[in-house]
Amino acid sequence: MTTDFVDVQTAAQRLRGAENVLILCHKNPDGDTVGCAGALCLALRSLGKTAAVLCNDHIPRLYDYMALPWYDGAFTPGFVVAVDVAGTQLFGDRNGIAAYAEQVRLCIDHHASNSGFAYETLVDATAAAACEIMTRVIEAMGVALTPAIAGCLYTGLATDTGGFRFSTTTAETHRVAAHLMDCGANVAWLNQRLFETRSRARMQIELAALQSLQYFLDGRCAVVALTWDQIEPTGVAAAELEDLTSLPRSIEGVKVGLTLRQQKDGSFKISVRTDEDVDACAIARRLGGGGHARAAGCELSGNLDYTRQALLTEVEKELKKLDAKPAE
Amino acid sequence: MTTDFVDVQTAAQRLRGAENVLILCHKNPDGDTVGCAGALCLALRSLGKTAAVLCNDHIPRLYDYMALPWYDGAFTPGFVVAVDVAGTQLFGDRNGIAAYAEQVRLCIDHHASNSGFAYETLVDATAAAACEIMTRVIEAMGVALTPAIAGCLYTGLATDTGGFRFSTTTAETHRVAAHLMDCGANVAWLNQRLFETRSRARMQIELAALQSLQYFLDGRCAVVALTWDQIEPTGVAAAELEDLTSLPRSIEGVKVGLTLRQQKDGSFKISVRTDEDVDACAIARRLGGGGHARAAGCELSGNLDYTRQALLTEVEKELKKLDAKPAE
Numbered sequence: 314m315t316t317d318f319v320d321v322q323t324a325a326q327r328l329r330g331a332e333n334v335l336i337l338c339h340k341n342p343d344g345d346t347v348g349c350a351g352a353l354c355l356a357l358r359s360l361g362k363t364a365a366v367l368c369n370d371h372i373p374r375l376y377d378y379m380a381l382p383w384y385d386g387a388f389t390p391g392f393v394v395a396v397d398v399a400g401t402q403l404f405g406d407r408n409g410i411a412a413y414a415e416q417v418r419l420c421i422d423h424h425a426s427n428s429g430f431a432y433e434t435l436v437d438a439t440a441a442a443a444c445e446i447m448t449r450v451i452e453a454m455g456v457a458l459t460p461a462i463a464g465c466l467y468t469g470l471a472t473d474t475g476g477f478r479f480s481t482t483t484a485e486t487h488r489v490a491a492h493l494m495d496c497g498a499n500v501a502w503l504n505q506r507l508f509e510t511r512s513r514a515r516m517q518i519e520l521a522a523l524q525s526l527q528y529f530l531d532g533r534c535a536v537v538a539l540t541w542d543q544i545e546p547t548g549v550a551a552a553e554l555e556d557l558t559s560l561p562r563s564i565e566g567v568k569v570g571l572t573l574r575q576q577k578d579g580s581f582k583i584s585v586r587t588d589e590d591v592d593a594c595a596i597a598r599r600l601g602g603g604g605h606a607r608a609a610g611c612e613l614s615g616n617l618d619y620t621r622q623a624l625l626t627e628v629e630k631e632l633k634k635l636d637a638k639p640a641e
Numbered sequence: 642m643t644t645d646f647v648d649v650q651t652a653a654q655r656l657r658g659a660e661n662v663l664i665l666c667h668k669n670p671d672g673d674t675v676g677c678a679g680a681l682c683l684a685l686r687s688l689g690k691t692a693a694v695l696c697n698d699h700i701p702r703l704y705d706y707m708a709l710p711w712y713d714g715a716f717t718p719g720f721v722v723a724v725d726v727a728g729t730q731l732f733g734d735r736n737g738i739a740a741y742a743e744q745v746r747l748c749i750d751h752h753a754s755n756s757g758f759a760y761e762t763l764v765d766a767t768a769a770a771a772c773e774i775m776t777r778v779i780e781a782m783g784v785a786l787t788p789a790i791a792g793c794l795y796t797g798l799a800t801d802t803g804g805f806r807f808s809t810t811t812a813e814t815h816r817v818a819a820h821l822m823d824c825g826a827n828v829a830w831l832n833q834r835l836f837e838t839r840s841r842a843r844m845q846i847e848l849a850a851l852q853s854l855q856y857f858l859d860g861r862c863a864v865v866a867l868t869w870d871q872i873e874p875t876g877v878a879a880a881e882l883e884d885l886t887s888l889p890r891s892i893e894g895v896k897v898g899l900t901l902r903q904q905k906d907g908s909f910k911i912s913v914r915t916d917e918d919v920d921a922c923a924i925a926r927r928l929g930g931g932g933h934a935r936a937a938g939c940e941l942s943g944n945l946d947y948t949r950q951a952l953l954t955e956v957e958k959e960l961k962k963l964d965a966k967p968a969e
Contacts, residue, residue, distance in 0.1 A: 476804050477818070478836060480829035484822035490805070491815035501808035508806060509891045513856075516892060520851040523844060532841075563837045564844060 316420075316429035321446070324435040325453035327419055328353070331392035333363045335384055337413060339398045340369035340405035341551070344472025344507065347372055349396035349421065349447045351379035351465035356456040363388050367413070369405025373552075375506065379465050393417050395431060397443035397469075399424035421446055441481040444469025445489050460497030467498040468507065476508055514549040515556075521547075522557050528567075534628050535561035538573040538617055545577075558584035558608075568635070569596070569628045573620060580614045583624065590635050596627045644748075644757035649774070652763040653781035655747055656681070659720035661691045663712055665741060667726045668697035668733035669879075672800025672835065675700055677724035677749065677775045679707035679793035684784040691716050695741070697733025701880075703834065707793050721745050723759060725771035725797075727752035749774055769809040772797025773817050788825030795826040796835065804836055842877040843884075849875075850885050856895075862956050863889035866901040866945055873905075886912035886936075896963070897924070897956045901948060908942045911952065918963050924955045 319327075328334070334357050338346040350366045357364040365384035366372075372381055384390075393416050398404065401414045420431035423446060425438035440446050444466045451462065458466070470490055474482045477490070494500055521543045527536050537560060544554065554574065562570025568591050572584040583600075586608055587593040593609040600623065602611020613620045647655075656662070662685050666674040678694045685692040693712035694700075700709055712718075721744050726732065729742045748759035751774060753766035768774050772794045779790065786794070798818055802810045805818070822828055849871045855864050865888060872882065882902065890898025896919050900912040911928075914936055915921040921937040928951065930939020941948045 476806060478804060478832040482828065484819040487815040487819035487822065491812040491819070494812035494815065500810065504806040509887070510893055511891050512893045513860075516851060516854060520848070520854075523848040523851060526844060526848075528841075559837070563839050565838055565840045 316431055316434040318429075319419075319433045319435050321435065321449045321453050323433070324419060324421060325450050325455075327392075327433065328357065328394070328450070329360070329454050331357075331362070331394075331418075333388045333391035334365075335390035335393045335413060336364060336366045337393060337395040337398065337404060337410060337417065338366065338368040338372075339395075339403040342368050342370060342372055343397075343552075344376065345442045345444055345469035346397035347376045347379065347381065348442075348444045348465045348467075348469030348472070351376070351381050351468075352444065352447055352451060352462045353394070353396065354382060355459070355462045355465065356451045356454060359456055359459075360454070367408060367410050369407045369410050373550075375510075376468070378506070379468070390416075392419075395420040395422075396447065397422055397424075399426050400428040401430045421450060439483065439485075441479070441483060441486040442469045442473035444473070445486060448489050448493070458493070458496040460499065463493040463496040463498035464503060467493045467500055467503055471500075471504065471507055476504070512550065512553060514547040515553040517547045518544065518549045518554065519557065519560075522560060522572075526561065529625055530569075530629055530632060532566045533568045533632055534571065534625065535564050535567045535569075536571045536573065536621060536624075537561050538621065539575065540617070541575040541577055541579070544574065558586060562586035562588070568632060569593075571621075571624055571628070573617070573624075575617075576612075580612055581617070581620050583611050583613060583620070585609045585611075585624075590638075591631050596624075596631055599627050600624070644759055644762040646757075647747075647761045647763050649763065649777045649781050651761070652747060652749060652778050653783075655720075655761065656685065656722070656778070657688070657782050659685075659690070659722075659746075661716045661719035662693075663718035663721045663741060664692060664694045665721065665723040665726065665732060665738060665745065666694060666696040666700075667723075667731040670696050670698060670700055671725075672704065673770045673772055673797035674725035675704045675707065675709065676770075676772045676793045676795075676797030676800070679704070679709050679796075680772065680775055680779060680790045681722070681724065682710060683787070683790045683793065684779045684782060687784055687787075688782070695736060695738050697735045697738050701878075703838075704796070706834070707796070718744075720747075723748040723750075724775065725750055725752075727754050728756040729758045749778060767811065767813075769807070769811060769814040770797045770801035772801070773814060776817050776821070786821070786824035788827065791821040791824040791826035792831060795821045795828055795831055799828075799832065799835055804832070840878065840881060842875040843881040845875045846872065846877045846882065846885065847888075850888060850900075854889065857953055858897075858957055858960060860894045861896045861960055862899065862953065863892050863895045863897075864899045864901065864949060864952075865889050866949065867903065868945070869903040869905055869907070872902065886914060890914035890916070896960065897921075899949075899952055899956070901945070901952075903945075904940075908940055909945070909948050911939050911941060911948070913937045913939075913952075918966075919959050924952075924959055927955050928952070 365382045367384040417431040423440040522537045558572040568588045570586040585593040597609035597611045600611040693710045695712040745759040751768040850865045886900040896916045898914040913921040925937035925939045928939040
C-alpha cells in the first residue's frame with residue numbers, strides 16, 4: 314500500500330466530511346500527540362460531530378486540562394485519524410488500538426520518516442511539532458481557535474521544542490505561538506504546568522544523580538551513574554529519568570556527558586550526549602549501540618567500574634580526534 | 642527635571658544624529674541590558690559612528706559572543722544613552738559610570754517604574770524585554786538586522802522571559818523572535834549557551850540544596866536550606882544561587898517553596914515562592930520583609946531551626962486561609 318500525500322486543504326476537507334471520528338495517538342504519549350488529539354477533538358465537536366481518542370497508554374495526568382474524551386466503544390468509528398504517528402509500530406498493542414492500525418484514513422505528522430501507513434498522509438517535516446500543522450488544518454476546517462483549542466496546540470508546540478529551545482524551532486513555530494496567544498491560549502499557566510512542575514521522585518533521583526556525578530578526561534567528560542537500587546524505590550517516571558540524560562553534558566567545559574542507568578537485569582543503559590564537536594554516535598556504535606550525532610546510546614553488561622571504563626576509553630578516542638583538528 | 646516621553650521614530654532619529662555614543666547598562670547586567678547595548682553598538686557602528694559600552698560590573702562571560710566594546714575613555718561622549726535602566730540608582734558607582742548618570746540624553750526601557758531620569762525616554766511597559774523595543778528602534782534607524790544584531794536582541798528576549806515562559810511573554814514577543822530568526826539569529830546555538838550550560842559550582846550547590854530538601858505541612862511547603870559553609874567554598878555566582886529559589890516551589894503538590902541562604906554574618910536571606918493561591922508577600926511581610934504576590938523575601942537572624950520554625954508558622958497561617966476558602 315502506498316499513501317497519497319495530501320495538503321492542508323484536502324486534510325481539512327476530509328475531516329469536515331467525517332463522522333464518528335476516532336483519533337489515535339502514538340504510544341508513550343507526549344504533549345504533541347496529545348495536544349493534536351485534544352485540539353482536533355474539540356474542533357470536530359464544535360462542528361457537531363462525535364469524536365474520541367485512543368492510545369496504547371494512559372494519558373499522563375500532566376495533560377488532564379485537555380479533558381480528552383477516551384474512546385470506550387460507544388460508537389463505531391467512521392473515520393480513523395492518527396496524529397504525530399510516524400509508523401504503525403508506534404501504536405502499540407494495548408487498549409485494542411492495534412485493531413485500527415491498518416484502517417487509518419488520514420495521518421497528520423511532522424516526521425520525515427513517516428512510513429506512509431495511512432490511506433492519506435499530511436506530513437510537513439519542517440514543522441517543529443505536529444501541532445504546528447494541526448493549527449493550519451483546524452483553521453482550514455473553518456473552525457475558530459477557541460482558548461481551549463489554542464491551549465492544546467500550544468502544548469504540542471512548547472513541549473516538542475523544549476520550550477522553543479531545540480534546533481527544530483523555526484520562525485514559523487514562533488509565529489504560530491503568537492497566533493495561539495492571540496486566540497487566547499493561557500500560556501503563562503501552561504508553561505508553569507509543563508515546565509515548572511517536577512515530581513518528588515524526580516527530586517530524589519536528581520539527588521542521586523548529582524551525588525554520583527564525576528568528571529574525567531580533564532573535565533571534558535562528566536558521568537552520572539544510577540543503580541537499579543536507586544532508581545526502583547523512587548518509582549520515577551521513564552520520561553523524568555530520560556530528562557536527566559541532558560544533565561552531565563550541560564556542565565561548563567563538558568564535551569561528552571554520559572548517563573548510566575542500571576536495568577532490572579543488572580545491565581546498564583547508556584546515554585551519550587555531546588557538544589557540537591564530538592560524534593556521540595561514533596562512541597555508542599563502537600560499543601554496539603547507535604543514534605544521532607549529538608545524542609546516542611548503547612547497552613552494556615558488567616559491573617559499574619568496568620562499564621564506565623569501557624565508555625571512557627571510547628570517549629577518549631573521540632576527544633583525541635578533536636585535539637588533532639587544526640585550530641580554526 | 643521631567644523627561645520627555647518620545648516614540649520609536651524620535652528615538653531612532655536622535656540616535657541617527659548622535660556621534661561618539663556612550664551606551665550605559667544597569668548594574669548586575671543581565672541578557673536584556675547587555676543584548677540592547679550589543680545590538681545598538683553594532684547598529685551605530687554600521688552607520689560609521691563611534692560607540693562603546695559602560696557598566697558598573699564586568700559583563701558576564703556568558704555574553705562574550707557579543708564582543709561588546711568597553712568604553713575606555715578613548716573618545717569624549719557626545720551622546721549618552723541608557724538601555725533597560727529604570728532609575729539612576731541602577732547605574733552603580735564603579736568604573737566611573739556615576740559621572741554620566743545625570744547626562745543621559747535618551748533612555749530606552751520597558752519598566753513601568755522608569756523614573757524619567759533621562760532628557761528623553763522611550764518606554765513601553767508592555768514589552769517583555771527592552772530588546773523588543775530596541776528591535777523597533779534599530780529598524781527605524783534604517784539599519785538592517787544582521788545575524789549578529791539579531792543574536793544580541795534575541796538574547797534579551799529569551800533571557801528576560803525565561804525562554805518565553807514568564808507571564809510577561811506576549812504574542813508580540815513571539816513575533817519579534819520570529820523576525821529575529823528570519824534575520825539570521827542563530828537561536829539553537831544561543832539557547833544552548835543561555836539555558837543549557839551550568840557551572841560546576843552550580844552543580845555542587847544544587848546537590849547541597851537537594852540534600853537539604855525537606856517537606857512540611859502535608860507536603861504543601863518545601864524548604865531548601867544552605868549554610869554559608871556550603872555556599873562559600875563553591876564560589877557559585879549570585880545569579881546561579883538566585884536560580885535555585887524556584888526549586889522547592891516547582892515540586893508537585895508544593896504551594897509554598899522556601900529557600901534559606903545563610904549570609905557571611907550568619908543571618909538568613911529567605912526567598913518565598915508561592916503557587917497562585919497563596920500570598921508570598923503576606924508571609925514575608927509579617928517577618929519584616931516584602932515583595933510580590935508570588936515571590937517575596939525577608940532576612941532573619943537566629944539559628945537554622947529557629948528560622949525555619951518562624952517561617953513555617955507564618956506559612957501555616959496562609960495555608961489555613963486557603964483551606965477556609967469555599968471550594969469553587
